Amino acid sequence: MHPAYSVILFTTASGAGYGLLFWLSLGIQIGYFAGDRWQSLAMLVPALALITIGLLSSMLHLGHPERAHRAMSQWRSSWLSREGVAALSTYVPASLMGMIWLLEIDTNFLPALAILAAAGAMITVYCTGMIYASLRTIRHWNLGLVPLFYIAAAATTGALLFLLIQSIFARAPDWVAVTGVAAIAMAMIVKLIYWRTIDGNKGQYTAEMATGLGALGTVRPLDPPHTMPNFVMREMGYKVGRKHARKLRRVAVALAFILPLAMVLLALYSGWPQLPMLALATLSAAIGIVVERWLFFAEAEHVAMLYYGAARA
Amino acid sequence: MTSLPAPSTRKLGLVIDLDICVGCQACATSCKEWNTGGYSAPLSDHDPYGADPSGAWLNRVHSYEVGEGASGQTVHFPRSCLHCEEPDCVTVCPTGASFKRAEDGIVLVNPDTxxxxxxxxxxxxxxxxxxxxxxxxMKKCTLCVDRIYNETLAEEDRVPACVKACPTGARAFGDLGDPKSEVSKNVATRGGFSLLEEFGYKPVNRYLPPRPRRDGHSAPVNVPVEAIPAADNSVAEKLFAWADRVLSR
Incomplete structure (x- = not known):
């Protein structure tokens, strides 16, 4: 599948934003930020900024961005629509929390809003994953591991941002860093299982099934229907990255998981200043997750390519 | 709207005869010509006369080579929307623009939403x-919804543009939900099939397979001259044998 940069930016940036919102809300829930509204705002603002940048980027991907509001209507059947509804709904508790801190409102609603924001963030990221996982035409995506990884990746990048911002104010407590380490480890395990799974599945559909001509023998393209690639080939037949896939997988694992893991552990136990190490960890994870997301698209094969010379899909 | 309607009894669709399709592209070009001014208008092209032409077409004609060696054959293979009964292309749509008509099963995209x-x-x-x-x-085959019900057209023209254009009669249009329709009967006699049945979208369009070759679908046999059964020694046979020798020189 063609890796559109707008969609890569959308899924990675909004994922990190929702991840940060999730950890922030969880922190509020357990009373971690008691009284420190500036610290809470310092996390909420970048979270909402990342979410908004991501959503705007996904709108730029549309042919008619001005009609985007229509995408809220079909939540009964469409995961994309559900994601839109979940994304907009999550703004409500998140912005209310922001207003409470900004205007110093004395209220007991904060924990309830935090629960809603955390749930909204998790549900939105799950819906993002399900947009891809619901497509049976793409066996690399049609897996329960896909939404699981989207959640794990959001938790990883969100936890690193949480630790980074926390370290600006004060040394991050150990238990906060441990959640970050756990998120990174889980994301890495899920991704490794994911790659193992897709490598073991060569596809159950053949060109013979696609054309219905199997009884006559093997089917091979003779004359193409058009002289140059059409939309279907450009969108669904993207092959550029596949020969470098193995190398890029190693790059993604090193940058997204291993280096951040090492940096977070160093920040915890070395006694050196935490900020530069956590900044490096976050930057590394950001690049690593972008590489991972690019691969997620570039490695995915579409059944329609059976009509264009693929033997199996 | 994006949720699928209850199955309709009318299932309008195409039946494409792979035995007589000659791959002339007339269906594809007439489709483009009609639909660039019809329901799907426009069907934009980019760099149409340049080095990297591309554009939106609703019908594509592939040519495949099927089978091995001397028993191999060329099969021309038109491919367009199959107006499936349970397609995810409708249910994934976030706006309801992609929909399946309850009355005749045609799958359409509303270009305004x-x-x-x-x-x-x-x-x-x-x-x-x-x-x-x-x-x-997004553009897709409309089954020429703006032709088949169009009372300003002569009755014989109320068929999809691709069907009207096909010079060999390889394309037929009709109600595949009605077992007594001409197309359904043809599908039944010829062993018509749908594409990628295993996938489960329940396509409506059907394809008719290439007929078996007259030589029994085997490699042409080069029978050595010696192996021709010895003829009886009639005058006629001697004459044919002499003619064969002369003509073989």
Whole structure:
């Protein structure tokens, strides 16, 4: 599948934003930020900024961005629509929390809003994953591991941002860093299982099934229907990255998981200043997750390519 | 709207005869010609006369080589939307622009509400939907919904443009939900099939297989001259044998 940069930016940036919102809300829930509204705002603002940048980027991907509001209507059947509804709904508790801190409102609603924001963030990221996982035409995506990884990746990048911002104010407590380490480890395990799974599945559909001509023998393209690639080939037949896939997988694992893991552990136990190490960890994870997301698209094969010379899909 | 309607008894669709399709592309060009001014208008092209032409077409004609060696054959293979009964291209649509008509089963895109997210094209295993980069919306076969019910056209013209254009009669249009229709009967006699049945979208369009070859679908046999059964020694046989020798020189 063609890796559109707008969609890569959308899924990675909004994922990190929702991840940060999730950890922030969880922190509020357990009373971690008691009284420190500036610290809470310092996390909420970048979270909402990342979410908004991501959503705007996904709108730029549309042919008619001005009609985007229509995408809220079909939540009964469409995961994309559900994601839109979940994304907009999550703004409500998140912005209310922001207003409470900004205007110093004395209220007991904060924990309830935090629960809603955390749930909204998790549900939105799950819906993002399900947009891809619901497509049976793409066996690399049609897996329960896909939404699981989207959640794990959001938790990883969100936890690193949480630790980074926390370290600006004060040394991050150990238990906060441990959640970050756990998120990174889980994301890495899920991704490794994911790659193992897709490598073991060569596809159950053949060109013979696609054309219905199997009884006559093997089917091979003779004359193409058009002289140059059409939309279907450009969108669904993207092959550029596949020969470098193995190398890029190693790059993604090193940058997204291993280096951040090492940096977070160093920040915890070395006694050196935490900020530069956590900044490096976050930057590394950001690049690593972008590489991972690019691969997620570039490695995915579409059944329609059976009509264009693929033997199996 | 994006949820599928209850199954209709009328299932309008195409039946394509792979035995007589000659791959002339007339169906594809007439489709483009009609639909660039019809329901799907425009069907934009990019660099149409340049080095890298591309554009939105609703019908594509492949040519495949099938089988091995001397028993191999060329099969011309038109491919367009199959107007499936249970397609995800409809249900994934976030706006309701992609829909299946309850009355006749035609799958359409409403060009006024499509946001151009392309998700429906990702959900189609047949590669039947093509995005129009100029128009910013998804395009697909409309089964010429603006012809088949069009009372301003002469009655014989109320068929899809591709069917009307086919010079060999390889394309037929009709109600595949009615077992007594001409197309359904043809599908039954010829052993018509649908594409990628295993996928489960329940396509409506049917394809008729190439007929078995007259030589029994085997390699041509080069029978050595010696092996020709010895003829009886009639005058006629001697004459034929002499003619054969002369003509073989």
């Amino acid at each position: 499509c946001i151009g997210c392309k998700l429906c094209s990702w959900a189609c295993p047949y590669g039947a939907r093509e995005y129009d980069h100029d128009d910013g919306v």
